[in-house]
Amino acid sequence: MSEKNQTAAVTTEAPPAPKVSVHEDIRQVLDEVLEEAELSRALRREEESALERLSTMPDGADLFKRKAELAERIYFAAIARTRPEDWVVNADAQGHTFAMLKASGAALVAELYDVRISNLRPVDAAGVFRPEKESLGEGKYVLKAWCDAYSKMNGRRVEHLMAARRSDEDFIGRLIDGKGDFVKKRQADEVYTANPTDLANAVHTLLLTKAVRVLCAMTRVPTSDLTLAWEKTNKKVENCVKGAGFGSADGRRAQGVASGEVKEGLEKLKAEILRLAMGNPADVAKITKEITANPDKNFAGMTDPDRIVQDWMLERAWTNLKKHPLYAPPKDAAKA
């Protein structure tokens, strides 16, 4: 039997029972030590935070109340430093609006909260930042990176925070073609991908922004808090960037030029399309496309009803809607 086979034979044997218990003992002790170390680290972090220092002073209850007030003041002071363009406002299905802090405002908030971001990873053996690349097929991929973060102001800490960006996302940075050259003018039939260094930079920026959002509770801020923080200033929630729940960017641009009368008529049309589609967004898009199409002019139609900005567009949409195979007048109208 060769030496290699002998080794294999030894390792395949079941280990003797007492050795297992020794290993378990060691593991248990190790777990306890690690737990204790983590606890002492957490305690140290709490002691280090400004708010915790306050709470250790005499008159604890009063100071605790003060601590809560202080936390609220810092929160509003941080929002007050930001500008409307630093926020994306999203609306949920119930119509509630929440704002999320963008990268442009993260530094303004982080300065106040004394945010420290460390252990940005992965880095290779030489120390170069190399976000993890995961293929999505068809030449697309996602880059992922992680970090730990801490706010010295409120004592909050987050570990293993991840950020990811896909190569086919919009607004990441410059595009490159198959040869790796920058794309100056997009060609319809060419396939482009994000410049890898710009994409890595985008992951890094997202990581920093996410850390600030999580530590400073700026991920889902009620818009009423923004209004309150910006009281007596020119900053308005209406000027924030519109995100999910506000239609498409094209639609919003188009509605900016639509007249009041068209807007009013469009609301009725949208309600009717929604009824026909039984609330299904995919069907809303399909029906809208069908009723706005103009085969005579070789126009395939548009999926977003908010792009209807002219009287004649509205009129034709109504005419086509009434001819649509799914269309049935509302029950109230039929009774009348």
Place this chain on the structure above:
Amino acid sequence: MSEEIITALRSAWQTHLESIHGDNPHPEARQHVWASGRRSCVRRMGLDLLYPGDDRGRDADAMERLQRGREREAAIIARLYQIGPRCTPPFEVVETQRSFRVVDRDGILLITGKMDLRLRFSRDIKPICEVKSGRTYERVEELEDLERSPWTRHALDQLLVYLLQAEEPWGFFIVDRPGMPLFLRVNLEDHLARAESFLVDARAAIDAAYGGPLPDYTGNPDNCKRCPHFGKTCAPPVGFGSGSQIIVDDELEALAEARYANEAAAKTFGHADDKLKKALRGVEMGILGRFMIEGKWQKGTKYSYPAEVKKQYGAEDPHHTFKMKFTPIPGPEGAAETEQEPTP
């Protein structure tokens, strides 16, 4: 038509700039440092060698500034050719754009560069000159001024390494600025340690380029602000300043409240007081509506120093003045406070 011509002209100008200073689409990694490649962060020096592609995307304005720098340099050298024979002692412009290399003891190429020129006054006296121009150099009066801007900070390192390599005891900068250029003398002996530290740091960067570990992250986060590798190939720990202090002092808090409550009144008073005193300067006695006005000249000493003398005693102090702003924090409680009327 005129608009089309202007557009065409602008486009042609930009194309010309790109043909001279445009990005190399596929920059190659190097294993030596350029003399102009000294950085405050040694890690950046290493990354500059390994990942030159991180620093792509120079805009047209930046390319134009580079081009103007080159043109000014050429114009200054042309002038030196004319001035040379008329100078006492006369000089010759020699070794313009001469390449040089600094090699380490073990034969590793450390630094390459091109010195602008030498002025040969005699066989033994031929100082090296480095021409600098651009807006950041306009305010430079002495060598220390170069340290103030991140764009001029390492000009001295560049000249020092030329001097060290050529074993020249001194050289000088010709700084282009509005009016006469400035001639700034540099003695190698005075900055020998600095010149050597450039060589040491260049070696650390080159070791990384040969597969060694990258030098440590910079201790100064300001260096990261304009670093092209930040977030791309370099991800140092990030801080955002020292945070806000929590000041717990009831007396100071009360003072801040009083200050805020009377701020509008104080502004109104200050504005009225300034205007009245300006309008009524010199009126020793008068009646204005229901107010009696009395004025009196007072003695004072006025010092009129010549500008040159005053300058001798001037020194920049980064902590000379401290401006403060008191802004009420909005929010549920703050909003109620802002409703307060100013106290008279």
